[in-house]
Amino acid sequence: MSSPLISLEVQCPYCGEKIDVMVDNCGEDQQYIEDCQVCCRPINFHIMVNELQQVQVNVYTDDEA
Numbered sequence: 001m002s003s004p005l006i007s008l009e010v011q012c013p014y015c016g017e018k019i020d021v022m023v024d025n026c027g028e029d030q031q032y033i034e035d036c037q038v039c040c041r042p043i044n045f046h047i048m049v050n051e052l053q054q055v056q057v058n059v060y061t062d063d064e065a
Contacts, residue, residue, distance in 0.1 A: 006055065013061045015039040023047055025055055 005022045012019060017038040023045075024030065030047040044060040 008055075008057055010043075010045075010057055010059050012036040012038060012041070012043060013059050013064070014041040014043070021045075021057075023055060023057060025049075027053060 046058045
């Protein structure tokens, strides 16, 4: 059985650095906050799963969320 965790690269909406994150591919939409590994500011993650079970990740600052 494959792991529900997938590794993705996202760009921090604060400092602009690309960071690697692990996302739980549980098959449903999720929202959570994780600190940037570079600037330590809180990134709002919105993970969406489409009808083909493809994962799309959007990241926002506190002001944008």
